[in-house]
Amino acid sequence: MAAELTAQQLIEKHRPTLDQALETIRTRAYWSPHPEHPKAYGEQGSLDAAAGKAAFDALLGTRLDLGQPGTDGWTGGEVSPYGIELGVEYPHADAEGLLPAMRAAIPSWRDAGAEARAVTCLEILSRISARTHEFAHAVMHTSGQAFMMAFQAGGPHAQDRGMEAVAYAYVEQVRTPDAADWSKPQGKRDPLNLRKQFTPVPRGISLLVGCNTFPTWNGYPGLFASLATGNPVLVKPHPRAVLPLALTVQVAREVLAEAGFDPNLVALAAERPGEGLAKSLAVRPEIKIVDYTGSTAFGDWLETHARQAQVYTEKAGVNTVVIESTGDYKGMLSNLAFSLSLYSGQMCTTPQNLLIPRDGIGTDQGPKSYDEVVSDLAGAVGGLLGDDARANALLGALVNPDVKARLEAAAGLGEVALASREITNPDFPDATVRTPVMVKLDGAKPDAEAAYMSECFGPVSFAVAVDSAADALELLRRTVREKGAMTVGAYTSSQEFEHAMEEVCLEECAQLSLNLTGGVYVNQTAAFSDFHGSGGNPAANAALCDGAFVSNRFRVVEVRREA
């Protein structure tokens, strides 16, 4: 098939962007090619707000035919956390029909080389970027994120993370040259001369097991890391968040075909209710890589059972913020209030345990007792979410009934410092919207430990009274070591304590944000610059994104001949 898009055209179009991405992962300065502002879209073939909304509306109640081989029926049934039924039907795949077609797609993709793969991936991202408004609605109505967050985290930020993975994958593959001439001196005899060729070869089919809350943001790194290193990618979305990844597959297949590659390099595996498809796919011999975001239980299951594959997992953790002292009490309170509220705490990076010395802390506004800190923080959250319109824009909707159940149960775990409040969303009256609950716990009490040493995913935080700052450090250390953490935060104006915090985080391998009081939050990371997770504590066995995330997705085969 003649390609409509030649490799040369794609290189001309995307190489400058790839080069900038390569430069940025080395400098880790700020950069993004994907605009965060909704109004930036609408030019150069991208959908503006109205067109994006219309495109999303047009999807509802339709069948998304991806033209995949091995389709043996249709499945669907997503209901938005905002209450509407999406009614989109997706192909259901017979693995016996689909997987061989995906494997057959490997050789020409492998032979295309690292650069052609990288720029083809960038073209996929570019087409996704043009449909950011449409994706924003798809992410909003599957994750329950508020629109602006769905737009930014599900759009440009997710695309950034995908591009970052492409850049890492590219640079990893070109560390070894395509060919080398090797000449070894032999004293007075002729040298030994060899011609060596080196080819990055893929592992096999890569399985992406998507999550409910961040289908694109958490999905794109693995998808693009695997695809850019030559592996076909089978996308198994969370059954409640199929649409954003199905659209992604649609775009990828379209671009691959136009570029003259087999579209079966990317395929969707939507599941029937209760099918447990991830479990059966993950252990198939054709599956050589698994990327997963979700519960610790299933992540551990994958690591234990999918032994034929490289398994990259992001699981649960217990995130801690240590409040030892601060030179900006007001800034600290407002920064933390935002972190606790954003997307109703349904981020793997949201702080859960706030460790506060029971004797209080020093601040720029004088000493504050434990009770004062807690009530001031509760007040800051209450103030931030006092206006219902702003609350809806920040909180989004609870993604599923389990979160609501945990939120309600949390109030019984201790003294409630901040009660959760029910909010009505005038646009979506069926949405479940709740403000966060904050519960006081005594860190020294064994019955409290059961609460604060478990992940309570959702809008729940624990203000844990500890005996001292040193006690906080030890509890932090134990929490990270035993439960893992995606993020750690600390507030301190003591150099000595700051150093001790750093030492704990270096030793326990956790990412630390210090004294954030402005517009950067502990639960947010920026692609190309920040690492998401460390890969070195129980919360995740990989970080987004680094060399380790890409280097074992391919191997290098050498062919050598006498020259």
Add this chain to the structure above:
Amino acid sequence: MAAELTAQQLIEKHRPTLDQALETIRTRAYWSPHPEHPKAYGEQGSLDAAAGKAAFDALLGTRLDLGQPGTDGWTGGEVSPYGIELGVEYPHADAEGLLPAMRAAIPSWRDAGAEARAVTCLEILSRISARTHEFAHAVMHTSGQAFMMAFQAGGPHAQDRGMEAVAYAYVEQVRTPDAADWSKPQGKRDPLNLRKQFTPVPRGISLLVGCNTFPTWNGYPGLFASLATGNPVLVKPHPRAVLPLALTVQVAREVLAEAGFDPNLVALAAERPGEGLAKSLAVRPEIKIVDYTGSTAFGDWLETHARQAQVYTEKAGVNTVVIESTGDYKGMLSNLAFSLSLYSGQMCTTPQNLLIPRDGIGTDQGPKSYDEVVSDLAGAVGGLLGDDARANALLGALVNPDVKARLEAAAGLGEVALASREITNPDFPDATVRTPVMVKLDGAKPDAEAAYMSECFGPVSFAVAVDSAADALELLRRTVREKGAMTVGAYTSSQEFEHAMEEVCLEECAQLSLNLTGGVYVNQTAAFSDFHGSGGNPAANAALCDGAFVSNRFRVVEVRREA
């Protein structure tokens, strides 16, 4: 403790070498800083032949006190495959005493940074290089390699592989800068400014499980990859090949102490007879990395059970050479004869199955029948080893009685094309020296398959008659897929067949040497240029050396603050 060697001194001394290594792993041209010729030693503080022999002799019958904490006794008992008892005693470690001391050594080694670690590792290699003659005897009298091979493979080639690992480890760690300033524009508002620090942190204690045949060559990559990425390394040698690694530990501890680091960053775990120390150490929570070379059974056990660790294994495989046709019949025969003979076939890279079409092959000397090819190859091996002195210099000694038993049993598996011959080593009359056996098998017969589809480690090869060249490709594919392969060779003068061989090796992920007829052999690889193994078939889950071998031995911890 004041360092006798400052980081600055070590950087001045070794940075040019590190830079050359970094350059060479990118170009993959020939380079080595470690001379192969025994006469190159004796200057600049290195031991010449006589001094090296004297140093080795002085070790015999002594106690090697490494000054390790947790020493609870002494163990030893190595007997050289050449018959002499080494009589060296090594410290036996109580893990409860030793492991905490090793962990305590981490912070200052971590804080020293990637460059200081790299040049300290290069100083260790440099001191080992100066004692190459001494190490050569230690390797010879534990592995059974002939002196020249023990010298080269156990000395400069092993040191090259260690340095290669240091180079990969260094470059992987400096991909992320130590610090970055991040400034995100906010339209008309002030930009968001963060100062970010990035620190490579080690995983924990790394365990090296050494092998009998190549204690240094197979041990150094993992040892130096882990040490250079900040991990303490506990060296558990094969009980029959302790001395070369014990000397390595001795040198490492000496250099670390002189450079102001804790010598417990490298320690020896010699075991008592029957202790099974690797098994108990590998699953301890302190052990976060395991490097292993040896049997498939124990490699699989480690991968299954040492789940708390990153496990890098080189296991058994079945190496194939496909003989389809050749434009240099004589060169092919002599090249293969050498490959089959070197170190009595006791290399993980030695060819085992020679696949030859039963209708014969085309050569520059006219068509040759299957029988002719086999008998000519048998003749070439016989000729190469006809002189006992040369035979001893090539074959070395059988490393253990199991190899001898397999050799003897192989003669009963089919028609013997080349019988094994017993050779006396005049210097070491107790050495077991045998020439290789070659057995004819019919690839189509099921009872033959049991033989050629298993690794028969030692001086045994099978001349397998196949129905056609296409049949050979299919058998090769199946062998690599099911049994793994460290090496694949092929002889062909057909472009079409060559392409088909390459395709099979790319698809099954095996390293291919084509038409070797001169002084390069399929079983030899050169550090900085050739990959040893692919990491993509069952013979090994890692290759020496690439990004994947080093990138997950450390993680990067980020600390960010508002700027």
